[in-house]
Amino acid sequence: MLDISDFRDNANVIKADHDKRGLPHDNIDEVIRLDEEWRKAVYEQSLARKERNDTAKLISEAKKSGNNDEMQKLLSNVKSLGNKIDELDKFANELKESRDMIRMSIPNVLHDDVPVGDDDEGNTLHSEHGNKPSFSFEPRTHNDLLEMNNWADLPRAAKITGSRFYFLKGDLARLEMALQSYSVDFMTKKNFTLMHPPTMMNRKAYEGVTDLTDFETVMYGVEPDGYYMIATSEHPLTAMFMDEIIEPSLLPIKLVGVSPCFRREVGAHGQSDKGIWRVHQFTKIEQIIISLPEKSWEHHEDMLQNCIDLWNSLDIHYRVVNICTGDMGTVASKKYDLEAWLPGPNEFKEIVSCSNCTDYQANRLKMRYRTPEGNSTVHTLNSTAVATSRALVAIMEQNQLEDGRIKIPDVLQPYMNGQKILEAAPF
DSSP states (O other): OOHHHHHHHOHHHHHHHHHHHOOSSHHHHHHHHHHHHHHHHHHHHHHHHHHHHHHHHHHHHHHHHHHHHHHHHHHHHHHHHHHHHHHHHHHHHHHHHHHHHHHHOOOOOOTTSSOSSEEEEEEEOOOOOOOOOOOOSSSOOOOHHHHTTTOOOOOOOOOOOTTTTEOOOOHHHHHHHHHHHHHHHHHHHHTTTEEEEOEEEEHHHHHHHHHHHHHHSOOOEHHHHHOOOOOHHHHHHHHHTTTTOOGGOOSSSSEEEEEEEOOOOOOOGGGGTTTTTOOOOOEEEEEEEEOOEEEEEEEHHHHHHHHHHHHTTTTOOOOEEEOOOOGGGOOOSEEEEEEEEEEETEEEEEEEEEETTOOOOHHHTTEEEEEEEEEEOEEEEEEEEEEHHHHHHHHHHSOOOTTSSSEEGGGGGGGGGGGGEEOOOOO
């Protein structure tokens, strides 16, 4: 969430950002009003405490002088002041809770470079990479390729779990493992520390990294324990430093997380989202950077370059787009997406999101670092490296042969014991 000082000192900046997003100012004004009432209540409470302390000294003097009537009068006043302090404390806490609940729903302030647009049609092209594949035959969709080669069993997964789960089989399962190993090796060579995070989080931690009112509908809850299955390793890896003061010598902290991810993916989806493209469980390799504020935009570009280098090495044709105001979520200040070309449906589809969340998550998580002037809030950044199911789709569709087999990208062949072609599974 935005720091409360932003509402006190820079409300015009937040309101201008809401104008870009097409949002009303009501919540901003309500935060300011509640904050002013809270500060007034805290001030009145401090005056009452001072009066009570001063009265306590007078009680001591009255006791010493033997003035019992005056002492009883002062004791009564102290009791009244105590009740007043308790009431003001309760009132101030209620105001603060209401203020911060609204504050948590107000989105991050967008970077000046974010293009203005109503929806994903307003996203702008940043760059395009790789050669668009051409075929001497009609390219198949990944659904057709899965079926031809027995590489995924969705009906049996649906039988034991539900729709949008799958068994991955044979060479495609091996390629998925190769993608994981290659991506981790790629990122650790760039000085990212490998992490396997927990796959469940409690509500407090989850509220620190995302707007649950917006995100909760796509998450799986674990009852009666009150946990949530993680939707991405970004969430536990960012929240792991919750309520901590980080030594500046440790910054930037660079992590690469490997984890299963769980998403309900509610809503209607198109034909190209079937198969293993949009599923409830998948594996993702994620980049995380926890940064000094003055370095975060430099790190954002570095993370994007990591993605570009990684996907270039896989020899995939894709583009990078700058996400516009109407397609931006609550948390990020700026976001790039990588979109791979899928010859089957003849369209670009998202494979990577790369975001700078500035201090938005850190404010919610109370993550700070030491400075000579006191503790200050860090910046947090996250980016997909590879979501393996979507990477498999891009590889299958762009590297398909006329007989339905798939050429394995050169950089993955050593992780497949030198194998160059994916063969069909036996059943």
